[in-house]
Amino acid sequence: MPPVFAHRIEVRFRDCDSFRHVNNAVYLTYFEQARIVMGETLGWRRVLDEAGVSLILAHTSCDYKAQLVFGDEVEIRASVVGIGRRSFTSQFDAHRVRDDALAARGRSVQAVFDYATGKTAPIPDGLREKLDAMLTTAPAGA
Amino acid sequence: MPPVFAHRIEVRFRDCDSFRHVNNAVYLTYFEQARIVMGETLGWRRVLDEAGVSLILAHTSCDYKAQLVFGDEVEIRASVVGIGRRSFTSQFDAHRVRDDALAARGRSVQAVFDYATGKTAPIPDGLREKLDAMLTTAPAGA
Amino acid sequence: MPPVFAHRIEVRFRDCDSFRHVNNAVYLTYFEQARIVMGETLGWRRVLDEAGVSLILAHTSCDYKAQLVFGDEVEIRASVVGIGRRSFTSQFDAHRVRDDALAARGRSVQAVFDYATGKTAPIPDGLREKLDAMLTTAPAGA
Amino acid sequence: MPPVFAHRIEVRFRDCDSFRHVNNAVYLTYFEQARIVMGETLGWRRVLDEAGVSLILAHTSCDYKAQLVFGDEVEIRASVVGIGRRSFTSQFDAHRVRDDALAARGRSVQAVFDYATGKTAPIPDGLREKLDAMLTTAPAGA
Numbered sequence: 001m002p003p004v005f006a007h008r009i010e011v012r013f014r015d016c017d018s019f020r021h022v023n024n025a026v027y028l029t030y031f032e033q034a035r036i037v038m039g040e041t042l043g044w045r046r047v048l049d050e051a052g053v054s055l056i057l058a059h060t061s062c063d064y065k066a067q068l069v070f071g072d073e074v075e076i077r078a079s080v081v082g083i084g085r086r087s088f089t090s091q092f093d094a095h096r097v098r099d100d101a102l103a104a105r106g107r108s109v110q111a112v113f114d115y116a117t118g119k120t121a122p123i124p125d126g127l128r129e130k131l132d133a134m135l136t137t138a139p140a141g142a
Numbered sequence: 143m144p145p146v147f148a149h150r151i152e153v154r155f156r157d158c159d160s161f162r163h164v165n166n167a168v169y170l171t172y173f174e175q176a177r178i179v180m181g182e183t184l185g186w187r188r189v190l191d192e193a194g195v196s197l198i199l200a201h202t203s204c205d206y207k208a209q210l211v212f213g214d215e216v217e218i219r220a221s222v223v224g225i226g227r228r229s230f231t232s233q234f235d236a237h238r239v240r241d242d243a244l245a246a247r248g249r250s251v252q253a254v255f256d257y258a259t260g261k262t263a264p265i266p267d268g269l270r271e272k273l274d275a276m277l278t279t280a281p282a283g284a
Numbered sequence: 285m286p287p288v289f290a291h292r293i294e295v296r297f298r299d300c301d302s303f304r305h306v307n308n309a310v311y312l313t314y315f316e317q318a319r320i321v322m323g324e325t326l327g328w329r330r331v332l333d334e335a336g337v338s339l340i341l342a343h344t345s346c347d348y349k350a351q352l353v354f355g356d357e358v359e360i361r362a363s364v365v366g367i368g369r370r371s372f373t374s375q376f377d378a379h380r381v382r383d384d385a386l387a388a389r390g391r392s393v394q395a396v397f398d399y400a401t402g403k404t405a406p407i408p409d410g411l412r413e414k415l416d417a418m419l420t421t422a423p424a425g426a
Numbered sequence: 427m428p429p430v431f432a433h434r435i436e437v438r439f440r441d442c443d444s445f446r447h448v449n450n451a452v453y454l455t456y457f458e459q460a461r462i463v464m465g466e467t468l469g470w471r472r473v474l475d476e477a478g479v480s481l482i483l484a485h486t487s488c489d490y491k492a493q494l495v496f497g498d499e500v501e502i503r504a505s506v507v508g509i510g511r512r513s514f515t516s517q518f519d520a521h522r523v524r525d526d527a528l529a530a531r532g533r534s535v536q537a538v539f540d541y542a543t544g545k546t547a548p549i550p551d552g553l554r555e556k557l558d559a560m561l562t563t564a565p566a567g568a
Contacts, residue, residue, distance in 0.1 A: 009294070013320050013443065014313045014451065018496070020444045024199050025170035029298045032167065036297050036354070057166050061203035070320070070444070151436070155301065155462050156309065156455045160354070162302045171440045178439050178496070212302070212462070308483050309458065312451035341450050345487035 005042065005078045005134070007034040008097070013070050022068040022103075028060055031092040031106045034076035042134075044127060051124035052116065058087060059109035066096065066103045073097040080134040086120045087111040088131050147184065147220045147276070149176040150239065155212050164210040164245075170202055173234040173248045176218035184276075186269060193266035194258065200229060201251035208238065208245045215239040222276040228262045229253040230273050288363050289326065289418070291318040292381070295356045306352040306387075312344055315376040315390045318360035328411060335408035336400065342371060343393035350380065350387045357381040364418040370404045371395040372415050431468065431504045431560070433460040434523070439496050448494040448529075454486055457518040457532045460502035468560075470553060477550035478542065484513060485535035492522065492529045499523040506560040512546045513537040514557050 009030050017023040039045050039055075048054060068074055075095045082089035092106040114121040123131070151172050159165040181187050181197075190196060210216055217237045224231035234248040256263040265273070293314050301307040323329050323339075332338060352358055359379045366373035376390040398405040407415070435456050443449040465471050465481075474480060494500055501521045508515035518532040540547040549557070 010317075012313065012317050014316065014449060016444050017440065018442050018444065018446045023174075023440060024202060025167045025174065025440065028167035028170060029296065032165075032298065033294075033296050040355075057206055059203070059205050060166060061201070063201050064199055071324075152459075154455065154459050156307060156458065158302050159298065160300050160302065160304045165298060167298065171438065174440065175436075175438050182497075213466075307458075308486060309451045309454035312454060316449075316451065341490055343487070343489050344450060345485070347485050348483055 004136075005034070005038045007037050007076045007078070009033060009074050009076065011068055011070055011072045011074060015068075016070050020069060022072075024062070024064065027062050027064070027094060027104050027106060030074060030076055030094060031060070031062075031108060034078050034092055035090065035108065038078050042130060044130060047124055047126035047130065048112075051126070053112050053114050053121050053124065055110045056113045057108060058111045060106065061108075062104055062106040064104050066101045068094070068096055068103050074103065078134075079136045080131050081107070081136050083123070083128065083131050083135060085122055088123065091136070147176070147180045148217055149179050149220070150215055150217050151175060153210055153212055153214045153216060157210075158212050162211060164214075166204070166206065169204050169206070169236060169246050169248060172216060172218055172236060173202070173204075173250060176220050176234055177232065177250065180220050184272060186272060189266060189268035189272065190254075192268070195254050195256050195263050195266065197252040198255045199250060200253045202248065203250075204246055204248040206246050208243045210236070210238055210245050216245065220276075221278045222273050223249070223278050225265070225270070225273050225277060228264055230265065233278070288361050289318070289322045290359055290361045291321050292357055292359050293317060295352055295354055295358060297354050299352075300354050304353060306356075308346070308348065311346050311348075311378060311388050311390060314358060314360055314378060315344070315346075315392060318362050318376055319374065319392065322362050326414060328414060331408060331410035331414065332396075335410070337396050337398050337405050337408065339394045340397045341392060342395045344390065345392075346388055346390040348388050350385045352378070352380055352387050358387065362418075363420045364415050365391070365420050367407070367412065367415050367419060370406055372407065375420070431460070431464045432501055433463050433504070434499055434501050435459060437494055437496055437498045437500060441494075442496050446495060448498075450488070450490065453488050453490070453520060453530050453532060456500060456502055456520060457486070457488075457534060460504050460518055461516065461534065464504050468556060470556060473550060473552035473556065474538075477552070479538050479540050479547050479550065481536040482539045483534060484537045486532065487534075488530055488532040490530050492527045494520070494522055494529050500529065504560075505562045506557050507533070507562050509549070509554070509557050509561060511548055514549065517562070 015022045015026045077093045079091050081091045089109050094104040096103045112121045112123050157164045157168045219235045221233050223233045231251050236246040238245045254263045254265050299306045299310045361377045363375050365375045373393050378388040380387045396405045396407050441448050441452045501523055503519045505517050507517045515535050520530040522529045538547045538549050
């Protein structure tokens, strides 16, 4: 079982819409928060800075499975589910803390980008090692 | 060529993040705005109310292709790209008005839900007719 | 020294704007979050429900004093600074946790509203007791 | 009667909260949008760039008077209501387009800031002329 990065977020009143539940777009904000905190905590950003490249977001998706409401806390559990030559795919499971229900599952594809050339670039070795260590080899379930 | 519903949105300063471009989550807000305005304009909501059912959002995805920045206007062009028994898939192309570039392409899967039974339900005939009329039969390109 | 209610909030990447600091409107979201959590924690909502009245927001203000950036945690410290017959004023100090600097000071005026009559109403006795207990009698100064 | 800058904004579904009306913090986003579009349209930014100074937001306030809901369009009417040596105060009236009701009145104090010295600076003459031309001399009514 590979390590998984977890980050807890308090649902804000402002995250909810007229249906009194967390708005669909806000899940991407939760995933983004987990993604950036993870990148800083696990040293991804340092490795990217050293290689002189950046990550750009190419794709996101989200399956909505259960509601989150004001008063809930959500735990985002992140893992890596695919690694290519110039991009990789992360998965973000949003668990409702009070009952551990899976509220939503998101995925994001990030590509390595070199602003000097204006083109995508190969994943730096240092980052590849870190991604490999987080890669979920078991079937991801969805 | 099937009819396409178009809705224009002004990019707000608040839509942009520290990278000075529209944040990834905000595209889902743009798609949602087009989706709801479309549903009211084309009479979907009336048909659903008559049938006593609602639509729930089951899945969203977005491919990011070009940046939007403050000062831009964006035109969301919506079409229907798939119709099942209890759900259907809409596509939302976000075009940057100044040069008509495709900034992002989103998809959403909406299921018909009956709150009385707590279960999904078949697409009402009245809605199916409207969806059929908007169905893009040509390859959607992505 | 009257009791003060404190609530901690993690600054999200999405809270920041193109200036790479927390956007001015987001402070009102922080104050709202503290205000609602406070109302539930201290039993205000229960007292209002029993009296059959609600609170509506009549006025907000905010003085911006120092920046908050991504990576910061902020502690909102709430107190009551004025009590009238039908409304009261709360104060929200947003402290940057890393150095305890006062990032912003907000105030909100909430009025008691009776939806049955469509008019404002006197502060219920149960709520007045709770507000009195939190009233900051020292000059609010800065 | 001094000139007033007006900017129309479509209320988004995402602007609304669990009370099914525009959230209190979103009004500051509306005022910000009008403020920045105004600054670019009326040439304030060009004058500031030439003087090598910037504007920083020191204070905001808002009186909430009527609701805005999804489906509404809002017109923000901006005027200048006070001019000091290093700062000035603008007023933003949010009118509900369908009945012209005043939904909210906001004010913002902006100070001239010189990032080279890290201090506030006098209002440049070019900006002062523009502000004087917009100054509302009649009582602002609130």
